[in-house]
Amino acid sequence: MLLFVLTLVGFLFPLAYSPGPGNMFxxxxxxxxxxAASLPANAGYHVATLVVTGLVGAGLVSTIDPDTALFDGLKMLGSVYVLWLAWKMATSGSTKAEADGRKAGFVDGALLLVLNPKAYVIIxxxxxxxxxxxxxxMADRVGxxxxxxxxxxLLAFLLWTMAGDGLGRMFRSESSARHLNLGFAVVLAGVALWMMLG
Structure with a gap:
């Protein structure tokens, strides 16, 4: 059992820790x-991950095939959603009141997973x-x-979140926060285009 888990983690390692929509977000x-403020969105993403992965493993979501119109629609919706997140990031300032109003929550995290076609391909x-x-x-195996x-x-995303937090601490002034937001917005927009065209 331990060998199985280690082999699975080895297979997943480059997929989970390399840049992608979730990591960049x-x-x-x-x-x-x-x-701390990212934890609700992180919880939403990973609850959705557990549910979707279980459903795929049980054969209940096998219709999401890369060669179907459903997959293409999901790819487009996911790309638009990530572009919207990039827009929110690009237009946010650094004042505390504005920042508090734009935090991503549980639903944002869950939507990011559900609308990410690359997640289905990996699963x-x-x-x-x-x-x-x-x-x-089978139930034990899927579980x-x-x-x-x-x-x-979850571990990969927490590491990316901590790296982002460390970078953000260096850019707390109004002007540098705007530059950092624009930089991440450009990266997210690039990820959205990659999702759309990939």
């Missing part, structure tokens, strides 16, 4: 508001490689894979 959130790829391995009982996937992503 949480790095930007950490830079703008700090780690399907993971199950194609590991779906027949691990515990003999274990879903839990390992979710916890690995």
């Amino acid at each position: 949480f790095a930007a959130l950490g830079a703008r508001f700090g780690v 399907l790829l993971m199950y194609s490689q590991f779906g027949a391995l691990g515990p003999a009982d 274990l894979i879903s839990l390992v996937f979710t916890l690995n992503n």
Whole structure:
């Protein structure tokens, strides 16, 4: 069992820790508001991750295939949502009242996962490689894979959030905060375009 988990984590490591929509969003959130303020959105993303991964593993979301119109629609919706997040980031200032009004919450995090077609591709790829391995009982196997996937992503996102927070601490003045926000907004917009065209 331990070997199975370690192999799964090894497979997931480059996927979870490399830049992507979730990592960039949480790095930007950490830079703008700090780690503590990002926790509701992080919780939303990872509750959604656990649910979606479990449903895919149980065969209930297998219709989201990269060759379907549903996948294309999801890709477009996800790209638009990330562009909207980039716009919010680009137009935010650094005053405390404004910052408090723009914090991302649980629903924002959940939507980021649900509207991220790359997440479905990774989940399907993971199950194609590991779906027949691990515990003999299907429910145990799906539960274990879903839990390992979710916890690995959670750790990666917390590290990206802390990195963003550390960067943000260097840019707390009004003008430098605006520059940092614009920089992260450009990165998020680039991720949105990558999602749309990928």
